[in-house]
Amino acid sequence: MVVSTLVLxxxxxxxxxxxxxxxRDGSHVFINYAGNDAVAEKAKQRILDEGGHCTLVKADVSTTEGCTAIAHAVARETDRVDQLVHSAVMAYPTTTLGAEPSRFAKAVSVNGLSLLYITQALEGLLIRGSTVFYLTSRxxxxxxxxxxxxxxxxxxxxSLVRYMAVELAxxxxxxxxxxxxxxxTEAVRAVFGSDAGSIVAQSGDKNxxxxxxxxxxxxxxxxxxxxxxxEYITGQTFFVNGGANLHA
Structure with a gap:
């Protein structure tokens, strides 16, 4: 039985x-991406070079239609998704009051609501023992x-994770x-610009x-x-930062 992992x-x-x-664990990895074909092909080649199996799925996760298309593409090759990983991000750097409403709404859909959309779309593919991960930050x-x-x-x-944990359990x-x-990452550079490298370095130094x-x-x-x-751990948020979030 081949394990399947979908990474948005x-x-x-x-x-x-x-x-x-x-x-590396032998999972068939489905990599979802939104736009850059060349970057996606490079990612696929890395997985293949490491001895894995990979299928690219190009679709917009910000819509229910896009998430349905992802589910259909996965279902053509497998009858299960053992791991669903949401790491898609639209890095729109802005304040709240200075935000352009349409861009802000798009970002919220990509970065947040799509977790619900894709989980709903994968009904029947997510089975007992499947695990969903959402990548968050401080x-x-x-x-x-x-x-x-x-x-x-x-x-x-x-918040969605907590509600969904109870319903999926x-x-x-x-x-x-x-x-x-x-x-x-590209998202960090989009938000922090030329300061991104020094911010990351300082974070490590102060950790x-x-x-x-x-x-x-x-x-x-x-x-x-x-x-x-x-199997008994669900609805939790795990900070993986060496204790950095514990500073006042």
Whole structure:
């Protein structure tokens, strides 16, 4: 039996690291992406080079139609999704009061509401033992400059996770939030611009554990949470940052 993993926003950054982590376990990885075909093909080749199996699924997660299209594409190749990972993000840097309403609404749909859309669309493919992951950040709980469109979306999705955890539990499906420490991704660069590199470096220097986050820190946790050993863990948010969120 081939395990299947669907990663929304899996063609780069943290999403790609997670896709790679599950692929090394023998999972057939479905990588969803929105626009850049060249980047997606490069991501697929990385998975193949590492000995994994990969299918690219191009679709807009911000709409129910897009999420339905993703579900149909996955269903053509498998009858189950063992891991669903939501790491898609629209990095619209803005304050709340200075936001353009249509762009803000789009960001909330991509970054937050799509978690609900894709879970609904995968009904029948998510089965007992399946695990859903949502990638969140401290910006969903604390105010970060120019991070409003992402932070509000993360807060919305974290609330969705709690409600959905209760509703999915009778079916044996778990859902949890993973909040890795800051890494220099395209989304981080979009929000913080030329300061992104120094912010990430300073975060590592100031971390109580003496370094910044590494991909194994969160992928190993997710592999455990997806295992039968974690079948009683759901509706939680796990900060993977060496204790950085514990500072006043």
């Amino acid at each position: 926003g899996g063609s780069r950054g943290i999403g790609l690291e997670i896709a790679s982590g599950f692929a 910006g969903g709980r604390t105010v970060v400059e120019n991070y409003a469109a992402i932070g509000v979306s993360k807060a919305l999705a974290e 009778p079916s044996g499906i778990r859902i949890n939030c993973i909040a890795p420490g800051i890494v220099e 109580p554990s003496g370094r910044g986050v590494q991909s194994d820190d969160y992928t190993e946790l997710m592999r455990f949470l997806a295992s039968p050993a974690a």
